[in-house]
Amino acid sequence: GAVVSQHPSRVICKSGTSVKIECRSLDFQATTMFWYRQFPKKSLMLMATSNEGSKATYEQGVEKDKFLINHASLTLSTLTVTSAHPEDSSFYICSASPPAGDYNEQFFGPGTRLTVL
């Protein structure tokens, strides 16, 4: 149990385009999901908390208009990188916590490698 999937696993896009990344909890419902960004050989940096049915909460320094988050159902959150630029190239990872367990235990998706040309 506690499986989280992400799609796509890799995406290459041109500068100025928008890219949508999906995060799904496959075997549980998640009212809260989290989006992280990770640079090569670095730790995970929390970008935002995605709340089902309400607005996402962004961490300091993360532009909400740049990184649009939609959590429209209990099993799906999406992150849209708008008008992507090369500096947005990174590894984006989502996570979720099953309601039956300790809410601090987050289970992660496999990540999405974004490359902006």
Place this chain on the structure above:
Amino acid sequence: GQQLNQSPQSMFIQEGEDVSMNCTSSSIFNTWLWYKQEPGEGPVLLIALYKAGELTSNGRLTAQFGITRKDSFLNISASIPSDVGIYFCAGPYSGGSNYKLTFGKGTLLTVNP
């Protein structure tokens, strides 16, 4: 804010050796989590600790929640090549109501066959 100091930053060991890494915090944690991340993948939860002094094993992995609640260690016994990866400690933000996690900077483990 909270900071997690994880050490060592990297380790190069021979297959069969034991490994130890640790994490310290500037504040008290109620939960310690240890994750492993392989290249190009998301982190996978290895061990979760909930009580000060708790010692928990998962196969060849053993982790302990420090008595002061400000530290934790992870040991790997008899390492094998598939243990290669980055190991992260993590704990919840203090006072957070939405269960955010803060992560250490990771320990990169390389195992030579």
